[in-house]
Amino acid sequence: MKHHLIGKLIVIIYMDGEPHYNGRQGIVNHVDDMGQLHGTWGGLAVNPALDKFVVIQEPEREPAHD
Numbered sequence: 001m002k003h004h005l006i007g008k009l010i011v012i013i014y015m016d017g018e019p020h021y022n023g024r025q026g027i028v029n030h031v032d033d034m035g036q037l038h039g040t041w042g043g044l045a046v047n048p049a050l051d052k053f054v055v056i057q058e059p060e061r062e063p064a065h066d
Contacts, residue, residue: 002031002048009057012041016050025056 005028015021026041036045037053046053 002028002035002037005037005055006031008055010037010039010041010046010053011056012046013052013054015044015046018044 007027007029009025009027011025012021012023021042021044024041026039028037028039030038032038032045034047035049036047038045
C-alpha cells in the first residue's frame with residue numbers, strides 16, 4: 001500500500017481523464033483499500049496505477065528531545 005505517503009505534499013502531474021487537476025498540489029491524508037490517494041487537492045482520488053504525481057515535500061518531523 002501507499003500509506004508511507006500520508007502527510008506528504010504532492011503535485012499531480014497527470015490525472016487520467018481530469019486535465020484540470022494537472023498541477024494541483026495537496027497533502028495526502030488518506031489511502032483507501034484500493035491504494036488510491038485522497039487529500040487536500042480536491043474531491044478526486046489519485047490512482048497511482050493511472051495517474052502521475054511527485055512528492056515535493058516530506059512531512060516535518062518533531063525535533064528530538066534529549
